[in-house]
Every structure is written in structure tokens, then in C-alpha cells.
Amino acid sequence: MKRVALWAVLLCLIGAGICWAEEAANQTGAVAAIQPDGQAKSLIDTGDTAWMLISIALVMLMTPGLAFFYGGMVRRKNVLGVLMQCFIVLGVITAQWILFGYSLSFAPGKGFWGGFDWLGLCGVGAAPFKEYAATIPHEAFMIFQAMFAVITPALIIGAFAERMKFSAFLIFTVLWATFVYDPVCHWIWGVGGWLKDMGVLDFAGGAVVHINAGMAALVTALVIGKRTGYANKPVSPHNLPFTVLGTALLWFGWFGFNAGSALGANGLAVHTLVVTHTSAAIAGITWAALEWIFNEKPTIFGTITGSIAGLATITPASGFVTVFAAAVIGFLASVVCYVSVAIVKPKLGYDDSLDAFGVHGVGGILGMLATGLFASKAVNPAGADGLFYGNPKQFLIQLVGVGVTVVYSFVVSYIIYKIIDVFMKVRVPERDETIGLDLTQHHENAYTILE
Amino acid sequence: MKRVALWAVLLCLIGAGICWAEEAANQTGAVAAIQPDGQAKSLIDTGDTAWMLISIALVMLMTPGLAFFYGGMVRRKNVLGVLMQCFIVLGVITAQWILFGYSLSFAPGKGFWGGFDWLGLCGVGAAPFKEYAATIPHEAFMIFQAMFAVITPALIIGAFAERMKFSAFLIFTVLWATFVYDPVCHWIWGVGGWLKDMGVLDFAGGAVVHINAGMAALVTALVIGKRTGYANKPVSPHNLPFTVLGTALLWFGWFGFNAGSALGANGLAVHTLVVTHTSAAIAGITWAALEWIFNEKPTIFGTITGSIAGLATITPASGFVTVFAAAVIGFLASVVCYVSVAIVKPKLGYDDSLDAFGVHGVGGILGMLATGLFASKAVNPAGADGLFYGNPKQFLIQLVGVGVTVVYSFVVSYIIYKIIDVFMKVRVPERDETIGLDLTQHHENAYTILE
Amino acid sequence: MKRVALWAVLLCLIGAGICWAEEAANQTGAVAAIQPDGQAKSLIDTGDTAWMLISIALVMLMTPGLAFFYGGMVRRKNVLGVLMQCFIVLGVITAQWILFGYSLSFAPGKGFWGGFDWLGLCGVGAAPFKEYAATIPHEAFMIFQAMFAVITPALIIGAFAERMKFSAFLIFTVLWATFVYDPVCHWIWGVGGWLKDMGVLDFAGGAVVHINAGMAALVTALVIGKRTGYANKPVSPHNLPFTVLGTALLWFGWFGFNAGSALGANGLAVHTLVVTHTSAAIAGITWAALEWIFNEKPTIFGTITGSIAGLATITPASGFVTVFAAAVIGFLASVVCYVSVAIVKPKLGYDDSLDAFGVHGVGGILGMLATGLFASKAVNPAGADGLFYGNPKQFLIQLVGVGVTVVYSFVVSYIIYKIIDVFMKVRVPERDETIGLDLTQHHENAYTILE
Amino acid sequence: MKLIIAIIKPDRLEAVKQELYKEDINLMTVNEVLGHGRQMGITEVYRGAKEMGNLLRKIRLEIAVNENYVEPTISAIIKGAQTGEVGDGKIFVLDLAECVRIRTEERGGVAIG
Amino acid sequence: MKLIIAIIKPDRLEAVKQELYKEDINLMTVNEVLGHGRQMGITEVYRGAKEMGNLLRKIRLEIAVNENYVEPTISAIIKGAQTGEVGDGKIFVLDLAECVRIRTEERGGVAIG
């Protein structure tokens, strides 16, 4: 594994170099790509671009946010393991995206993946690509989507936290991004994607991001097995304030995630933001209320779990539904995820350590279906009416979208896991697990005890 | 209390539902509300909207920022209690705002509250509402103001930290938002508000936010009584870096709070930002200097307290004064708040645990009066000249604004507290206080000790 | 030292007052300065201004981000010392900038400093100053640059962390900002600056910020001497998650730092953001790979160090190079900084506590030179072609820029240090160092142990 | 010489210190421990998973004294720490064979104070 | 009466507690310590600076018992903590001269339980 990493980096650079060398040869591409004047400029709206620039930054911040959200929940001896996995995803998937991930996902094409025209970002410059976003540079859309491609595999980390080998994790992530994320993303969002053409609505990633990651989480949790000693005793979060901090950053970033998906600073972006915030707020208080009823006391851990569930669930619906629908969706998000996390999981007995499936997978499915119920052309004429607005067909379409994503992600994630497991055990040896991932996988300690 | 919470949530949803059902019936409203084209679009400026979108996110982030600012100051056993109170406010007041708070505060009207036309956000859509902001969607103004409505009651938490029952807190917050925040907000900012019509200047919430919250803080601190053992020994902050982190997020968010109140990306917004930053900076170093003189050494805790005082104090003045005035105001903010926190409070002996009154209340009063001195039409033609620019009347008007807010908030906060205290003791039993709110109110621990 | 601080603040206010008094006298200046209509308005682009507003906020957040980045690395007993130094810089340099720093740096002029026309911000208002940015208020450019002036001296803190007297630090910072930062900034960025006129390219501060701070770091580390006990044992970071948090905030803020330096929401800003993110990502994984090869395991501390190196290195190049070049630069950044931090430093044996020189100084030099290699007019017509695009002269120009900055900062920082050392020992007494800066310099503890 | 170890409730530390000062006992070593005693713990709940937290925060005092101080120390601790409720804690007394002051290398009873 | 001090691996705490409960030993005081023993530490690396971390996290138990409980306590601890690998830890037994229950002021063997 050791040197492979470096070689990979070098190879990437060379690969990319070829593309840019070509580019440099005929020059024009690059010029049109970035120069902010002439025809390109006239198409670009500075207000829309300003909102995209900050949305990109907001969504980038979500991955560190997730790192703290998850990092606070694990034991002290594993917190760096979680932070490391999140940050390495930020690095590796950014590279993957630039080299080929963006092309596989978004280059127009009707196949399994998108086309190969945009490998190494060839042709992706300052001129808008109208089919995706007419008033911002194509590069802005590309890098905005890069942040989605980063956070999705990072979400899965919650399922196998505290017991996966770092090298295996790295390989899993790259393969998963390429063979699960990129195709599903293309099908639902890419020009020529078959689910998109069928009419599946997924505003900001209910299926592409949350179901996709959630199913992979379920698979890996099942296959890797429970943490040692899990049966006897629940694991208390080692630093709940960190988890709260992560939630704050995620909520903050989610405004860019959802409202940024409007790809401009318009009424739809504002409405999406309102809807997103409403769902998060209602879901938070709903979870607190459920705990108050069933566990005597509301907890901050529950409240923020509810908010995250509300955010995940509203994601696919956020650009299509009214504020009222958002409140209902937020309410349902907490009820359903509460049942899945606090009742179903212990019954079934798998160890989805930080509830990556229970919150994101379940929330994503719920949100995609809710979109089929509550979507309204009155909110977004570019969308469709849902069942409650007289169009039952949309609900069926959403069901198909959900079904395809669930099955595809489950099966392919399983295959990837198993293949890696043949070459190297994916799970760390028990001794390493006992000592903790920080020391055994990274030779570091998060906190000093003396001094 | 237990089930009440859930029922409340459900009721809200139903209430809201009725409104949206109506809306759906005649359709048009919703369409005009969100659709980003036709006449509505032509009015919306994408640059202004982009700045509002991010300002909304920035102000949202202030409540978690405040949670860490306060959370770091309390003892380890109470940190989750503080975080929980802040997050539940984010949830509950968002719901309140959408259902009726926004209408009570901002629907045009000359009464105690604004009108009831905007209950459940009926009629609040993408079309700008010119009286508030002509170039951004009405929904943007609504949700921007929601964040103000959230953070204001959250500020009060500092006064009764470490000893209030969670259920009592929840009821207090909702009543306070409805009977104190909403009317005062209407009087000063709402179309038809009598203090607004009188000419009271409050750019971003010196009276509406800081005096309002500060007086409620003073009342609750007085009525709930000192923390057990307070007399013997000051309570050292359990995690000052968290308090510093909170300050950073607050300062960052305050740019949205103040400069966002310009409601557009214009010269005034930029100037407001400059003024805000200047006041925070000068106030920070002033407090440090005061400590250096009177306590031998400057502290980080003092420096950030000063900055927060500077931010709170400049808030009402930020859109009306020059940079020079901002420096003076920042300087005065630290001097006055230092006296109030380090000298007056110990003398009077009430236990405003985290100085919610001493910093926000006192800072707000100072800022409102300073606005009456330093405001200048040269800075903002939509404002007024203050005493130093030859218009003593404005100072008197500001005095009225301050007086009304101080008295009203003090009295009504007292009444609300006392009514709740009749039905349920507001203060936790001493045993719970000793063990800590985290365990007794929420059944959680912030940090693990072993593992 | 004690009362000096307060007097300084007062003096500043008076000084500033004079300027504003004049301003007030002839009124017009102030009006034109802020009023958002008439001719001024027509020039201002709301989209560009929105992006600048948020970029300002982002860059402000970098200083607290740096505080946590550094604060997590030191021992528990010194964390507040680091946070305090960062926050006091935020306060003091903001004051310095407003009073005279901005004028010294940016007022047009051909001398050692810029002119004195903008002392106290006289004449700096809402109207754009075309030579710097034609579509945003001049005040926006001023305050954006203020954040750069703040973070640069804050970077140096890493070199002498855990052992500098606070009062000496304060004096050093103000003198350094005035005699090192302001002139170098003027030479490279100011209208009339000789290095600018010579054609030195530094998009967002490779020389002005990183080399400048890095050389000062090297000098101070050499002169102040090693930490007591440094030889025997490396100092483990007391709270690595804080360092990770700081990295997240820095990365987030760097989008404003680099892409904000495009001074508008245009294709160049987007491209700069993409380039910045790419370099950070590649550098992060490169450092991890190097550790994997040479130290058996990749660490999170290494990964984030790499990312910061990548960000610092790409800074001067970010608006001039292709994405491919950014990947190469990111790769080189980690390789070179890794060598400097993990191999050269221990060999030479100086104690640059947190590698302010090893990462920022070295990265800055590398980045400036790389700009001379990879810059391309195809990317930014306002730039120049580098060596690889057929213009070897640009590389020589960059060499001159680097050389001048390296020598000037090294020498003048040394002189400033030595002068202060004559009047007061710059280093704390050994007893204070042993007990820790938090208690001895600030009379505070970061964390409670009991309770 | 005896080494007295006392386990007390965290919020009684201040009171115990005051009582000890009154008896002129100023030297002690303190740390935080978790105690498992007759006192009922408080249930903790994390995402629905309940845990009967049976380890409660306590403070552990270690005080080395000469024989004649043993009883005053014990009664001072009791005075400061007793609330009458379960969980008040215990005092353990051990024989101390030797005591050395590092600074002066003094030994025995004289080194203790 | 004896005061038993045991240094064990952190992940064995739960098992040790269970074994102690079986022997009806419910009272104990626990804290985290760092142990330096025969067990090899794990190298830590910070920006290339390697450090042989020779202090490992351990749990320290303090249990005061009457004589007849000494052997059951020792064997319960061994049963719960033994893995057979280096680093399993040690048990130290000290004579306990006196024991006081703060709540009731009871002394001696009766105060211990």
C-alpha cells in the first residue's frame, strides 16, 4: 500500500498533464475558458456567480463539519481516525473529480457513465454550460458538484467508524466514488441520464447523496461486523460539544448545499433556503419531543440528530415544495429516523456506529418519496406536481428512482467491499481496535493527558 | 410537560396547513410568490439577493456561535444544558416565526402587534415587499428576520445559565418571543410601528435585540437567584477555547447581522461592515488595556468580552455613523461594560451568570444613545442627524426608544417569569443543580472521562 | 507597559478624530464616500460587491482559524497565549490599518511607503478607486486588505509560540506591521510600488503575506532561542482536533483570500477558487503519502499540514495558472515543505515551534517562483506568461521579488526584535515558561480540571 | 505518620478545604476520580441507547499527616463533606512508612508539613 | 482491612466490573492513569518528529475490602483483566489502618461495604 499512494498522485498529475498540454497547444480553449470578457462575460451574472462562489465554500465546509459531527461521537482513541478519513476524502475525491469523476458524472451521454469529453476538465472553463447553469461559469458548476462528490463518501464513514483499516478505506472510497457515485449521479443529474429523462426529481441529492451513501453504510456495517464489545454497552460520545459544532457547520453549509442547487441568487434559492431551515428546525424539536415522551428527557444529541435528519430528508424536495410541506417533511423525518435509529437498529442488531444509514439512508428515501407527494409546479415550474397535487405518476417515478438507487448502491458497495477484503482484510485486527485507530492507523494521539 | 411538546408541534403543523391549503386553492399567490420570472424577477437584484442569502446563513450561525460562547463559560456539568437551550431556541422560534411571529412583528399595522395578514407566511413569497426591501424576495427578508428572532431569546440564556429547568425555559422562551420580542420589533421596525414613526433609529437591533434581551436577562437573574455556592468563589470557565470559538463565529456572523441589515450589496452594506469591524476591534483592545491597568494582565477572556460588547453596542448605530464614531463607540462600549461587569455586578451582587445583561443590555442602551449622538445623514441619508450633527431631538427620540424598551421588557419578562413560576418551579431543585443540568435535565454527559 | 496600552488607544482616537473633523467640515467627501446613489452607484456592481462582502468575512475568519490551528499544537498551558496573540492582532492591526496602515500601503506613491493621503481613511468611501477595483466601493477594498494585514503578523506567532512575553509581542507586531508589512505591501501591490512596476506577480500574497511572515518567523525563532527542554523531546499537540478545526476554517476562508483577490464575482474568481482548492487537496494527499512512505503511517496532522502548505504555496499563483499547474504546485508544496519541516529543521536545530517558516515561508518562496514558471496570459490576460509559456524574464522578475522580500523582512525583523530586546527582555523568564503563558502572561486557565 | 485518602462529592471540595484550613492542614493532593458506591447513578441516553451510568464523579484527596493530626483531619473532612445523603464518600487511612521532602531531602514527620 | 489497587487495561474495565459484581464487590473508585511497564508503547509521529510513547493508558481501581474479601477480589480482577499479553497490569495490596463512612461516621470493617 505504502508507495502506491504516492505513485497514484504522480500518475494523476501526468494524466492530467496530457490533457492540459493539448489544451495549451490550441490555446483558444483555455482563453475562452477563463477570460472574463467577450461573449462569455455577457452571459455571466455576477450576483448568481457570487452566490455560487460562497455556496461552493459552504458545501466544502460541510465535510469538516461532518468530521466533527462524527468525530465527537466516537471514543477518544478513534477521533483522529474519523477526522483523517474525512480530510483524506476531501483530498482524494477532489483529485478523482478533476481527473475523471466530473466527466463520468456530468459529461453529456446516455451510457452507464457520462461521456469522456471532460476528462481532466478539458473544455470546462469560464463560459457557462447552459444545460446545467446558464448564468455562471462552467467551472463554478464543476467545483460546486465536486463538493457533493466529496461529502457523499464521507457520509459512509459513520457506518464503519472505529474499525476499518485506513488503506482499505482509501481504496473503498475511490472505487465507490467511481463505480457508485459517478454513475448514479449521471443517471439522475447528468444530461442524458436515464432517471433524469424519466423525470426523477432530486433537487439537491436525496438519492444521489443520501440514499447512495446510506445504502453503502448499511452494507459496510453489516459486512464489517459489530465493534468489539458493542453488545454489552452503548458507546458514549467522547465529546458531544464537537458533535454539536459539527451540526452547526453542517446546517450552515446546507444552505449552500440546497439553496446553492438553485444555481443562482434568485427567488427559488431563497425559497429553498427557507424550506431547508424550516425542515431542520421542525425535525430538531420533533426528535426532542419524541425523546421527552419515550425517554423522559430531551437531549441535545437527539435534537441535533433530528435536525440532521430533517436536513437530509428535505434535500431532494427542497426546491419543489412549500414551506408547509417542509414542516411536515421535517416532522416525518424525525419520526421515521427516530424509529429506525432507536428501535429498529437495536432490534436488528447491526452496528451502524454513527447511524449513517439510519439517518441519511432512511432520510434520503423518505425525502425522495415525499418529493413525489408534495412537489408542486406552483413552487418550481421546472419541477413537477406530486401526488398531492394530482399527479400520482410522479410518486411512481420517485419510487423507481429510490428503488434503483437502493438496489444499485447496496449491491455494488457490497461487491467492492468483498473484492477489497480478498486482497487485504478490511477490518483492523482486534488488538488495533482495542488500542484505537488513532495510534495504530496514524501514530498520533488526539489529546495529551499530561502537560 | 412531556407530551405537550409533541402536541404543540402537531398543532402547529395543522395551523399552518390551513393557511397553505387556502393558498393552494387560489394558486396565484403561491405562483407569484416563488416563480422567479415575470414582473417579480425584474425587481429582484441578484447581487443584493446573493448578499442576503449569505447574510441569512451568517446570522443563523450566530446562535450556535453563542452556544459555544456561553457553553465554554459554564462548568463542565452544564455545557450541554446551554447548547441544548440555544439549539432548541433555533427550532422553536423558527416554528413560531413562520406560524405567527413574522406576522405579529412585521405585517403592517398600527396596533400592539403588526397585522395578522402574514400568519403562516400567507402572501410572503418571491415578490419583494417594497416597504422593507425593494430588490430582494420578501421571503428573504422574512427568514433574515427569523434569525434575529432566534438569537434574541438565546442571548437571555446567559443570565440564568446553570440553574433553570428546561421545561420552564421552553415556555418562557415562546411566551417571551410572542409578548416581548414581537411587539417591540413591530414598534421599532414594522410598517406602522409607533416608535418607528416617531423616528427611533435602530439599524440592526440595539433595542429590538440587545436591550430587549438584556433587560429580560437582568430580570431573570434577579428573580431566579444566585447559583448555589456563587458567593464563595467565582466560577471559572470550563473551556475557554470554546468561548473563543464562539466569539469567532459571532464576529463572523455579525457581518451578516449588521451589514446584512442594509438589505443589499451596496455601499451602505460595506460601510456598515467596516464600522462593525472597527468597533469590535477597538473594543477588544480597550478591554484588554483596562485589565492590564486594573488587574495586572490582559486576558483573552476579557479581550473577547470587549469585542462582543463592541459588536453589541455598534449594532444600532452601524448603518448611521462614521468609522471614527465607531471607534469611539467601541471604546466606550468596553469602558462602560467593563464597569458594569467587573465593578457594578459584584457590588450589587446579582448573579447574571454569563453577563447577558452586563454586556448586551448595557451595550444596547449605550449603542442606542450613541446613535442619537453620532448618527449622520452624510453617512446614511435614510437616517437622521444626531446631537453632534446639530440635531438634539434625535437624542431625545433615542432616549424614548431606550426607555420604552427597557421598561416594557423588564416588566413583561417579570410577569411571564412569575406566571410560569406559579405553575412549575422555574429553578431546578438544588440537588439537580449540584449534579449539573446535563445529567439531570438531559440525561447526557458532554465528555467521557474513561475511554 | 501597563497604561501605555490605554493611552495608545486614546491617542489613536484623537488622531483619527482630527481627520474626520476635517472631513465633516467640507461634508462632500463623506457624502460621496458613502451615499449609494448618483454616479458612485452606477459604477458599483452588486454581484461583485456581494462577493467582496463575504470574502471580507471569510478572510476575517482566517485569523481565529489560525488561532485554533496553532492553539491545538501547543501545550495545554499555552493555548490561551496563542489565542490571545491572534485576537489582539485582530484588534491592534485593524486600528493601525484604519489610522495609517492602509495609507502607507495603498495610497498611490513611489516612495518607501505609499502616500499619506488616506490617513484615517480620509477620502476612502463608497466610490470605487478604479486603480484597485472598479466595481466595488473603495471601502470594501480597504477592509478586505485590512484582513490581510491582520493575518500576516498573526502567522509569525507560530515561530515563537510558548515563550514570548506578551508586551514584547504587542510592540513587535505594531512595529513589524508598520515597517515590514506596509512597505512590502506597497512595493508589490500599491499604485506606484516599484516591484509592481517591475512586473512582480503576486496574486493574493505569496510574498506580501507568506514570505514576509515566514522570514520574520525564521528570524524570531533563531533569536529567541529554543523552548526549554525542546532538545529532549518533541512537543505533542495538546488538542489535535482544534488544529483540524483551524485548518477547516483556514481552508474555508482561503476561498475568500484567493478568489476574493479577483475583486469581483467573475470567471477569474471562480477559476482562482478551483485552483486553490485543487492545490490544497493535492498537497494534503501528497504529505500523507510521504509520511506513509517515510514514517510508516499517514497522519491527520501531516495531511492538514500539507493542505496548509498547498494553500500558502498556490496563493501568489492562484489567479495566473491552470488547474493542472495548481496540482503540480500543490504536489511540490508538500514535498518541499515536508523536507523543510521534517528533515532540514531538525538538522539545523532551530525551534520554529509550529513551523511558521517551514510552511509559510518556504511555501511562499516556492509559490512565487512557481508563478514565474506556470503563469499564463491565457488564464489571466492581466498577468504575464511564465518560463514554461516562453517568457523566462518573468521568472527572473519573480526571483527579484522573492529576494527583496526575503532579505528585507529578515533584516528588518531582526532589527525590530533586537531593539525591543534592549528595552525589555522579549523572552519570558524560564519560570514563566515552565508554568505556561496562560497563567503567567494572562492569569487564566484554558480548561478546568476539577468540576 | 498516616496517609489519609478521602473520596468526596465534587461540590464539597471547597467546604472540605475550608475545614482543613481551620485545623491548619494546608497540604494535600487532589484529583478527579469516578466512584462506584451505593449512590444510584443517573441513566444516560444516547440516541435511544440507555446506559445506567454507575460511575459518578468524585474528588479524591490525599493528605499525609503526623499521628496527632489524624483525627482532626478526619473530622474536618467529615464536617465539610457530610450531607447525610448516600454518596458522601469514604475516608481511608494508611500507615505511612516514610515521607521525603524533595526540595530539602528532609525525611519523616518534619517533611510532612 | 486491605486497600487493593489494580492497574488494568482500559478495555477490560467492563469485564472486571462484571466479575467483581459476581463476588458481590460493588464499591470502588476508578481513574485513568498512564502506565509504564513491560508493554511496548506505540511510536507517535508529529510532523516527522518521532516519539516512543512509553506511557500507555491504563485504568486504576481502588477497592477497600475486609480481609475475607481480599482473595475473591484479586481473583475476580484477574478473571476480568487477564488476556495473557504483556500489559495486563498489576494488583497491589496495602494494609488499611482505618476506614470511615463520611455519611454515618461509622468506622472500620462495617464502613467499608
Added chain:
Amino acid sequence: MKLIIAIIKPDRLEAVKQELYKEDINLMTVNEVLGHGRQMGITEVYRGAKEMGNLLRKIRLEIAVNENYVEPTISAIIKGAQTGEVGDGKIFVLDLAECVRIRTEERGGVAIG
């Protein structure tokens, strides 16, 4: 057998460990404590509220040794920890009735090392 408890200044730990190694004493248990001694605390100030912090960070070492190692251990600790200033700390020596190595169930002097 003896159980040696030493309270030292945090920054002396490294030196004490080196001195102990020289005497071939490698086994020990360490934790952080707060000490209240003759050494003056440093005033802490929080928003103007002053507090005379009289508890200072110290390191507590616990070392079980056979009789013949007692004096070497004591003098090694002194050598490493002594600075001559107030606050250098104390060494306490207790009789150790029994010692058990959990891994092997060995007892007595042989289990100590």
C-alpha cells in the same frame, strides 16, 4: 515491598524518568493531580473576578519496588525532581503487603518488576 508515591512538578517528569531508568527502574504508573502545598498559586482573573488558584498541576508517580530498590528510587526521584524551589514535591513510602502480576498470576517480589 514498598509502594512509593511521588508528587513532582510536571516539567520534571522527563528528568525523573531518565534518572529512574538509570537505576533500572522502568515500571511505574503516572497521573495528573492538583497539589496544594507551600508553593504560592497564581491569581486567576475571569471578567474581573479574582481567584487565588491554590491548586497547582503536579504529576503523581506510583512505583512498587522491592526493599533494596527503595533508596535508589527515592534518590533517583530527588535527583530528577529537585530544583530547590518551593513546590518540588514529596515522596511517600507505604508498605506493600502483596503484589500480583495479572498476566502470570505471580505474586510477591517477583511480580513487582
